[in-house]
Amino acid sequence: MGAIAAxxxxxNFALSLGLPQVEDAVSWGNPNLKAHGKLWCWWSPYVDAAVFKGxxxxxxxxxxxxPATFLHHDHYAKHGLILVAAGRIERDWAEARLRRTWEEMAPKRWLATWKAGQG
Known part of the structure; x- marks a missing residue:
């Protein structure tokens, strides 16, 4: 499988990770995924790129x-968001980024209980 392009x-890739508390949503008229009720990842309406928290x-x-992979757009300049160009989103990088962000976004008490159940 090649790089993610759309x-x-x-x-589908993000949902395949099987992380709990992830759901489809729409914000400002655009589809996205939320984790723990907060924006987790989406596709930019300004440039052909995925947006990840960072x-x-x-x-x-x-x-x-x-710079060919990790893009700039003025709309995101003041926020800790990472834009990755379509067709250049490596799955290993995306998985690590999504898992780390998912964990950082989780309520701490909930995360501790969830981790205890995983062991």
Missing amino acids: WPELR RIEEREALRAAD
Whole structure:
């Protein structure tokens, strides 16, 4: 399987991770996935790219290393969001990013209970 190239593919990939508390949603007229009731990932309506949560410093480091993959759009400049160009979203990177973000977004008490049940 190659790099993820469109929202339906990213959506299916993210849901295939089997993480609880993830649901389809629509915000500002655009489909997205929410985790724990908060925006988790979506496709930008401004540029052909997926949007992942992250930190500004991380985004800038990724953009400096690979500006063809990690894009800039003024709409997202003030937020810790990472835009990854369509067709350049590597599955291993996306999985690690989604899992980390999902865990960071989880309510701590809920996460501790969930992890205890996984062991």
